[in-house]
Amino acid sequence: MADVGKTPVARNEKASSEFGYVGIDAILEQMRRKAMKQGFEFNIMVVGQSGLGKSTLTNTLFKSKVSRRSVMTTEEERIPKTIEIKSISHVIEEKGVRMKLTVIDTPGFGDQINNENCWQPIMKFINAQYEQYLQEEINIDRKKRISDSRVHCCIYFIPPTGHCLRPIDIEFMRHLSKVVNIVPVISKADTLTLEERDFFKQKIREDLRANEIDIYPQKEFDEDAEDRMINEKIRAMIPFAVVGSDQEYQVNGKRLLGRKTRWGTVEVENTTHCEFAYLRDLLIRTHMQNIKDITSSIYYEMYRVRRLNENNTKPNGQPAIHANGVPEHEVLSHEM
């Protein structure tokens, strides 16, 4: 045949009945069918002061009422005295693909007068999820598919002051960027004009660099040149300035999600108005699998290595690797 010297990829263009076609590419279809049957899991945590639009944004992202407030409508909008961690799961379906989405909310973060160490309960929760997965993994009788409750992504809401990051923002992101993917967003961005927005973003990026905070997408995890190119474009735009809304309005004959004020309507999905569409594409359409991979192969592995090393060097010589019940004080020792 004339194409002996061509690369194997060219074989796919021939019909399946042609001589020389093995059918390796059919594995993609098999994987796809299996994944559709199994469904996906995605755990997203939202952190920020009360009133920054966290619930509205999660509703807008997933186009359904998945936030805590939508589920518990009878609860008053009060500020709790200590930080609570509330997680709510939903199964949403689109074009035959099922996803179990868990939204973890943190009411009470940053709302008190004294907010010292307010990041600690959150860190504890994230480590507890890793611990739970680790215990399942080192079990002798393992389940066929371990249910993944690890936090894949943490969206941090920055209030649109327009000046720079606040001490509480820096403290939180510095501690948590070591255990989870952090995606900072500028919330309620309809209060900033375009110049103010650019200035604010620049200041935030400077502050993050000065404090050595690595947010998603991290430079060190870029796999190849193509990844790097795409991620550099994203890195030039973060943090995204978003506006959330779950109400539709009529604009130019179309029904769009937006916020209607006396001087105009802010369209949520219009990229000249706000950057919600970029955030949604990043989180869901293009980088969701990448986020999950980084969580399981990097952050989880870091946790696992640390834990197993600790167990190996225990002074009393107990083979703690097979222990299922971990004493309380060991869990606490991982809080940085």
Place this chain on the structure above:
Amino acid sequence: MDTMMLQEKLVEKLLCPRTRTTRQKDKQYVGFATLPNQVHRKSVKKGFDFTLMVAGESGLGKSTLVNSLFLTDLYKDRKLLNAEERINQTVEITKHTVDIEEKGVKLKLTIVDTPGFGDAVNNNECWRPITDYIDQQFEQYFRDESGLNRKNILDNRVHCCLYFIPPFGHGLRPVDVEFMKALHEKVNIIPLISKADCLTPNEVKKLKDRVRDEIERFGIKVYQFPECDSDEEEEFKQMDKELKECTPFAVIGSNTVVEARGQRVRGRLYPWGIVEVENQSHCDFVKLRNMLIRSHMHDLKDVTCDVHYENYRAHCIQEMTSKLAQDNRTDSPLPLLPLPTPDVETERLIKMKDEEMCAIDFYIVIRTLVLFY
């Protein structure tokens, strides 16, 4: 001006031949109706002063609002701190003074700013420097008032405090409640909802109702507009009622002038529209400005003098008399209060008064000598 016309008529009558009836009318006219006129002329010559404090977290648009209110650029040389510098920042008190003149009336405006308030991770008692500052001003005035030369007393007392509530929350936060409760008996507090351009009209209404409820629930005494006199016009009463129902004001400030509907107005340009600061249907900026400057400035000063300062003074004297009763001392009728941190200004005033006392002693000695001879 009816009194001016009356004066002119009087002068006319003096120059014309008088008849019996006019003479009778003149007998009934004393002439003290010109007093408001005289007061007006004297105050215009003396000029007014007003001290305004702005408090709230950084990034809520305080300096922009002050610039918009007084159409000045007070914060031209301001340098904003970046994040690392903010970590170690404590609450400071800064003063900017500007002299404004309009139609011959001079106003010495002092803006007291509180950078660093509410910005730290631990904001326990972050209002302490502010309450200390207000007390210090009261104390200085108290000493001056009890002094001998009262002609040139500097009134640095804070007449009004604009407190900026962020629009992002669902009402008052714990730090807002604590701040207002610490200050409501020392200064007139006017709460404002800042950066109101991120709220839809429904959200503004909900937030205002919420804030009003919480202010009542926590027993915070914000500045109340005085009741209208019963003989005012209906229109004025209606306006007053609307003003009261609008509190707290939802304001937007702007340092830039944009082109809207063919005019140049102060506003903010967004891709989806233009917010006009002075448009009443966009925000309550005009109402705030009218209330603060055009109708209630004097009342704010009066309430500061008559209520807050008197409270402070009564409290001080009570403390002193109880202390005197304890110590049984009767040497000085002049209240000698220990100043917490006497600054340069106060030291200078004290020195001036000491010199006056010496001069008076000298005068008394000379007089007694003269009497003897």
